[in-house]
Amino acid sequence: MTGIPSADFAGRIARSFERQAAMRLIGAELTRVSHGTVEIELPFDDKLTQQHGFLHAGVISAALDTACGYAAYSVIDADASILTIEFKVNLMSPGRGERFLFRGEVTKPGSNIIVADGRGYAISDGPAKLIASMTGTMMVVRGREDIAE
Template structure:
């Protein structure tokens, strides 16, 4: 992983404030577990309202989690002012469990953009983690050069 120098004011507390300022994230109950050095981990409790008709976590929820984790990871490498340019997601297996984790890591960062990978996992009652989707995206800095 290569990352440029990042302003020191970006830390876990700042990332939590940013996440808390997102009304949709608050609606879903998303939390940020870790943030920094080109990485971010978000989680949310799996509840009935987030499932589709077969009892699996809805693909839209998985996509939301991937998008947000990708952006937070990139923000820790590029600075706080970032937006997702685009991403793709591959669903590996149905998502079932107690918690959804989105673990993202910058693969490469330049001055204005980062390529980021995100693994989406479910956590069972016994703590076992199961990969359910993989995403990759490009995140752009919105800072002016």
């Protein structure tokens, strides 16, 4: 990891996550923040399922995007922010579990563009099951009044 995090990157991420109405709506919790890695957990809720009772792909994608975005946010300067500019999600197994874990990790830090990879896991009895992967590209944003911490 070559990015140097700001002194309070974990606090910045926690404050930003609290402002994410979409994550609040789905019941997501920020559970781990470290340099280059962020984890978000989500309990199963029938309201977040598709017609077969599996966690909806849109919910999975949103949680993976958020985890990857905050992983990128952890390696940038304090006066900058992050916006996702592209991502691809592979759905590997039905989203069936009691809880879900979404981990984002910076793959390639950069001063303008950061690439992060994410993994989504279903958690029940037994080992966690990989249900989705994501690769995302994030743009570092500086000097915009409408985009701040």
